[in-house]
Amino acid sequence: MSITVRVPTPLQRLTQNQAEVKANGANIKELIEDLEKNFPGIKERICDETGEIRRFMNIYVNEEDVRFLQDDTTPLKDGDEVSMIPAIAGGRQ
């Protein structure tokens, strides 16, 4: 099983500058654990202290927002594409 994960720019430092990586997991939660094994530090950028997906981090499975699926228990299958998009506040200053 192999899932393609599109990594947002701010997290690419943790993935050795790769914009796309492969990972495994039966659902989003497992996928994040698998990413953390290969790219230590990435989990705390995606999840908060309680393990929930951070509110400014949007995760899409094949372009569907996981908030409208089953959040971090959204099931994954071979060939799925997962995108992560953190929202940006900064503008001026």
Place this chain on the structure above:
Amino acid sequence: MIDRYSRQTLFTDIGEEGQRKLGNSCVVIFGCGALGTIIATSLVRAGVGKIRIIDRDFIEYHNLQRQVLFNEDDIRNQLPKAIAAERHLRKVNSSVDIEGIVADVNFTNIERFIHDAHIILDGLDNFETRYLINDVSLRHKIPWIYGGAISSIGMTMSIFPGETPCFRCLITNPPGRGTIHTCDTAGVISPAPFIIASLQSVEAMKILVRAEEINRDLIVIDVWKGTFDRTKISVNKDCPACQGKYEFLEGDYGLRATSLCGQDAVQVLNPEARTISLEGLAARLKHVGQATYNQFMLRFTVDDYEMVVFPDARAIIKNTNEESLARALYAKYIGT
């Protein structure tokens, strides 16, 4: 004068007809930093009839790296951004009605600024005010264009009330305090906001001339890497704002500032935040000022102000009695 827009009207998707529509339009720009100065410059030069620019800040030297309208004289003259922008832009195009307003936008005053707007543009630096714009846009059915840039990346999305997903469909609630970087903690290189603001400006022109090809995706760019991505965003069926619950406009969310009597300090509360990691905040602030912390509080000094932040996300801003300034400092360094 007749020749002023000739290169723009030669562009057939605008033409004479589009130019007339631009001339009869009113645009409101919230925030006049890197994004706002580019947007305002583009739209004043393009001949939009009326432009209102709202900003609460003064110009500082570290703004000049990317805020193209301002110069060293403006800093010496201690001009607020909104006023400096208005003065410079009047010299660029005297036929445009330009109004610079120095104000801290909040739920009590935002409706005053947008009553005649055909479109609202976002040049802000914080999430809180964007949720406010989102509410006011949906309530008054005025399209708005979100834009944000930090580091080398940026994103933008156009919101058409009742037609497209709104900003709360994209991010339901503001990120927790101190969890995201701002330009004050992560830095920014000018081409990132330049490109985002240019995309916002062209979307505004398209909307105003009622062009057909309007962008409805979330666009994310990275100028350092040279990437340009589009993502389809879905309407959130449970989105409070789309269902007519304007919680930010009603003042249910957002920073609350209270001047502490006789102390030359203001307390800032965030009704929505529960906790903040002082350790995480200290790590982000170490490049911008002096921060020390223990398990009970974090003390941070920047410019003439001292901020004391507590684990419940409450902060006391010392050396000021101005509530709007305290809210601004909170948004800038602790984050909203």
